[in-house]
Amino acid sequence: MTSTASSTDIRQDQAPHEQRPSWQQRLRRFGYSPAGPRSDVRDRLVPPYAEPGPRLWAALGIRYPAATRIARWSGWGGPLLVTLFAGVLRFWNLGSPKAVIFDETYYAKDAWALVHRGFEVNWDKNVNDLILSQNGDVPIPTDAAYVVHPPVGKYVIGLGELMFGFNPFGWRFMTALLGTLSVLLLCRIGRRLFRSTFLGCLAGALVAVDGLHFVMSRTALLDGVLMFFVLAAFGCLLVDRDRARARLAAALPADPDGRVRPDARTAEDTRIGWRPWRIAAGLMLGLAVGTKWNGLYILAAFCVMAVLWDVGARKVAGARHPYKAVVQHDLGWAFLSTVPVAIVTYIASWTGWILSAGDGSGGYYRNWAATDGKDSGWSWLFPDWWRSLWHYESQVYDFHVGLSSPHTYQSNPWSWIVTGRPVSYFYESPAPGADGCPVDAGDKCAREVLALGTPMLWWVGCFALLYVLWRWFFRRDWRAGAIACAIVAGYLPWFLYQERTIFFFYAVVFVPFLCLAVAMLIGALVGPPGSTDTRRVAGATGAGVLVLLIAWNFIYFWPIYTGQSIPMDDWRSRMWLDTWV
Numbered sequence: 191m192t193s194t195a196s197s198t199d200i201r202q203d204q205a206p207h208e209q210r211p212s213w214q215q216r217l218r219r220f221g222y223s224p225a226g227p228r229s230d231v232r233d234r235l236v237p238p239y240a241e242p243g244p245r246l247w248a249a250l251g252i253r254y255p256a257a258t259r260i261a262r263w264s265g266w267g268g269p270l271l272v273t274l275f276a277g278v279l280r281f282w283n284l285g286s287p288k289a290v291i292f293d294e295t296y297y298a299k300d301a302w303a304l305v306h307r308g309f310e311v312n313w314d315k316n317v318n319d320l321i322l323s324q325n326g327d328v329p330i331p332t333d334a335a336y337v338v339h340p341p342v343g344k345y346v347i348g349l350g351e352l353m354f355g356f357n358p359f360g361w362r363f364m365t366a367l368l369g370t371l372s373v374l375l376l377c378r379i380g381r382r383l384f385r386s387t388f389l390g391c392l393a394g395a396l397v398a399v400d401g402l403h404f405v406m407s408r409t410a411l412l413d414g415v416l417m418f419f420v421l422a423a424f425g426c427l428l429v430d431r432d433r434a435r436a437r438l439a440a441a442l443p444a445d446p447d448g449r450v451r452p453d454a455r456t457a458e459d460t461r462i463g464w465r466p467w468r469i470a471a472g473l474m475l476g477l478a479v480g481t482k483w484n485g486l487y488i489l490a491a492f493c494v495m496a497v498l499w500d501v502g503a504r505k506v507a508g509a510r511h512p513y514k515a516v517v518q519h520d521l522g523w524a525f526l527s528t529v530p531v532a533i534v535t536y537i538a539s540w541t542g543w544i545l546s547a548g549d550g551s552g553g554y555y556r557n558w559a560a561t562d563g564k565d566s567g568w569s570w571l572f573p574d575w576w577r578s579l580w581h582y583e584s585q586v587y588d589f590h591v592g593l594s595s596p597h598t599y600q601s602n603p604w605s606w607i608v609t610g611r612p613v614s615y616f617y618e619s620p621a622p623g624a625d626g627c628p629v630d631a632g633d634k635c636a637r638e639v640l641a642l643g644t645p646m647l648w649w650v651g652c653f654a655l656l657y658v659l660w661r662w663f664f665r666r667d668w669r670a671g672a673i674a675c676a677i678v679a680g681y682l683p684w685f686l687y688q689e690r691t692i693f694f695f696y697a698v699v700f701v702p703f704l705c706l707a708v709a710m711l712i713g714a715l716v717g718p719p720g721s722t723d724t725r726r727v728a729g730a731t732g733a734g735v736l737v738l739l740i741a742w743n744f745i746y747f748w749p750i751y752t753g754q755s756i757p758m759d760d761w762r763s764r765m766w767l768d769t770w771v
Contacts, residue, residue, distance in 0.1 A: 230449045234506050235439040236432060239265075239385045240719070268391040269377030276373040276398035280366045280407045285359035287753045290318040291639060292615035294410045298361040300337060301348035301410070303330055308542030309553030310335045310344075326356020334554040338586045342480035342539045343412035361410040368418040369407025373398050375418075376702045379425045380709055382432065383669050392737070393709035397702050399744035401751050402612075402643040406698045408752075409615060409639075416481040417699045420488050423474035424676055424703075427496050430467035435503045437462055442507060452508025458515040460507075465527060468496065472528035476535025483590065484683060484699070491679035493528050495672060497521060502668060537579075544575045555582040593690050603684040606697045607652055611769050612642035613693050616753055626755035636761035639753040641695045645766065646743040647708065650736065654707035657714070670710065676703040712736065 241261050252260065290298065295318060300310045311331040320328050350363030373394045381390030397403050406414040441460045442450045475492065478485030500520045505512040546552030548560060558581045559566070559574035566577060601611035616639040620627040627635035655677065662670035680700030684692055715736070716729040749756045750764055765771050 231442060231452050231506060231508070232439045232450045235435040235503060237385050239381075239387070264387050265381060268387050269374055269381070269394060272377050272391050272394040272398060273370060273374040276394070277370040279398065279404065280370050283752070284362050284366055284408060285357065287616050287618075287637070287639065288322060288358055289616060290322070290358075291409065292411070292613070294361065296337075297344055297347055297412060298351070298356075298410045300335075301344040301346075301361060302326070302351055302356050303335075304341055304344050304542060305348035305352055306330055307332075308546050309556070310337045321356060322358075326351075326360070328356075332551070334552065334556070336554045338589050339412060339482055340480045340536070340539060341542065342477050343415040343482065345539070346415050346481075347410050362408055365410055365414045366407050369403065369414055372403075372418050372421050372702060375421050375425055376705065379421070379428060379702075380706055382425075382428055383672070383706065384710065384713065386713070389709050389713050392712060393702075393705045395737075396647060396705040396708055396740065399741055400644050400647055400701055400705065401744060401747055402609075402641055402695065402698050403701050404744075405615070405639060405641045405751050406695060409641075411695070412481050413695055413698050416478055416485060417702065419474045419478035419481060420485065420676075420680070420699055421702050423471045423478065423488075423492060424672075426467045426471035426474060427492060427499075428672075430465055430471065430496070431499045431503075433467065434462045434465060434500070438503055438507050452506070454508045454510050457504045457507035457509035458511065459519075461519050462500075465523070468524065468527040469531055471496075472531030473535055475528065476532035477539070479532060480536045480539035484680075484696070487683040488676075488679045488699075489529070489532055491675055493524070495675045496528070497524055499668070500524065540579060544579070548574060548578075555579075555585070558582070591687070591690070595691055597691050597693075599693060600691045601694050602688060603681065603692065605769075606681070606684075606694050607648065607655070609643045609645055609648045609694070610767070611694055612640050613695050615639040615641055619758075620755050628755075628757065631757045633758050635755040636750075636758050637753055637755045638750050638761070640747075640750045640770070642747065642750070642770065643697070643701070644740060644744045644747065646740045647705070650711070650740070651704045651708050654711040655704070657711045658707045661710075673703050673706045673710065676700060677707070 299313050299317070299321075303309070303311045303313075307330060312333045312335045313331060317328060346364050346368070347361055350365075350367075351360040354360035354363050376397050377390045377394035379390070380393035381387050384390060403414075403417075406417070438457070438460055439450060442453050442456050444450050471492070475485065475489045479489060497516060497520070500516045501512045504515045509515050543553040543556060546556050548557045550557045550561075555578055556575070557578065559569070559577040563569070563577055563581060569577065572580075599611065599613040605611050616637075618625065618637040619634040620637055621634055622631045623629045625635075625637060627637075655674075658670035658673050661667045662674055677700045680703070681697065684696060712733045715733045717725045721729070744751075747764060748754075750761065
């Protein structure tokens with residue numbers, strides 16, 4: 191038995207007030223509950239997955255052997271069923287409205303040019319009607335265009351166009367596919383995070399019926415692509431966390447009874463080794479930044495979070511100086527496997543622009559180094575394409591920070607969390623008998639695609655966000671901290687640019703994590719393991735009613751998510767707030 195293990199045994203025998211400093215005692219009135227020592231540190235490093243108890247199987251009339259098989263397959267079966275449900279919703283009538291809606295006027299055409307020319311081009315102002323009438327059979331201009339977003343998201347959209355044509359279904363296909371796959375990712379991430387297949391599938395089901403996620407999955411905009419890469423990066427880091435902790439647990443010595451106890455030397459000297467999932471996270475984060483630059487904030491936040499996870503792992507394993515151990519063994523590799531990988535991925539995404547002609551007929555600013563920048567003092571050190579790209583990026587940065595053109599649907603980030611100002615992507619007023627408007631409507635109908643989060647889900651999400659912050663700060667629950675980190679990284683940076691023209695649909699990046707927060711809150715409502723039957727029944731009833739209300743809310747707003755024609759009075763009844771009009 192090591193000295194560390196012995197000291198742990200002594201602390202277990204001490205009274206609670208002798209184990210904790212005074213600040214912890216004061217915080218107990220707010221619900222603070224420090225993690226106490228357990229008999230086997232493996233349970234803290236790699237917690238087991240929860241399985242339904244025998245009472246549930248008995249109530250369902252399922253025998254134990256069959257119940258075991260169901261539990262074994264539910265880890266994938268449940269998420270796949272939820273994903274199938276989400277996919278049917280997202281791909282249903284995907285080509286409607288048959289129109290170029292909102293910013294599709296930029297990204298659909300930029301994507302088509304990228305996959306054919308390698309850079310964006312200037313299109314005629316009236317080309318949208320021609321594209322729709324001729325099913326995309328239009329010539330591609332050659333004159334390079336100045337664009338302010340990196341190419342990854344547009345390449346993704348362009349892939350769908352290559353498969354299904356330059357038409358609404360083609361340019362929406364990949365965002366619908368990534369939106370559907372993000373539901374599968376969230377189910378699996380939630381399962382791993384909470385060690386509960388039920389809560390994981392619940393989180394996936396919630397994002398499947400979120401209106402903002404749904405509309406963004408059916409629109410060729412960049413933010414849905416960004417959301418997918420951010421979620422994938424989070425999932426990669428989560429897998430890396432589990433595998434690194436499992437290796438650390440395997441290195442710890444066991445006592446004569448077979449129980450693993452903390453060991454300072456092992457915790458501080460063990461090298462985790464090869465961590466491919468962290469490299470995969472770097473790749474995903476590079477693709478996120480290559481879609482939109484706000485991925486940089488998420489890259490920074492996720493890197494800090496991953497390092498703190500390493501600190502926590504070594505601390506649980508018994509390290510007396512966990513920060514020092516992480517600096518010695520983990521920090522350097524953590525940096526090299528994420529930041530440089532992300533940078534290389536980002537630069538590689540510009541390959542089409544880099545390989546375009548540098549004589550003025552290639553991408554925008556591609557020939558800057560050979561013309562306006564030919565007298566640069568760095569010309570001897572960096573190739574022309576690098577200096578031209580750097581100049582391009584600096585011009586884009588100046589554009590972003592200075593963008594303040596008023597827009598009807600711009601909003602302040604303070605209003606996002608309560609869905610204060612959604613964005614109308616498409617609106618028509620068809621006459622009775624036209625475009626699905628009922629003949630007996632009496633008046634014109636309304637046909638709209640409104641990027642509005644499911645209100646009940648978002649309003650519950652406000653309380654869920656407070657809950658995870660409380661649980662992270664007072665209960666030291668790392669799961670709550672991870673959820674809060676992702677939401678903060680996707681949300682708070684926008685408060686730095688309140689004078690800039692920004693929109694509510696940017697919030698789709700943190701919608702999956704908001705759904706994780708709601709799932710965590712619902713799990714708390716149901717009750718912890720070991721609760722009485724009365725507590726479980728009451729909690730499950732309340733949670734079930736809440737989930738049904740969210741699902742009903744999504745169904746109620748379905749017509750204005752999908753651009754269906756409805757009588758004007760029905761449309762007005764769905765405009766719950768004046769700011770939604």
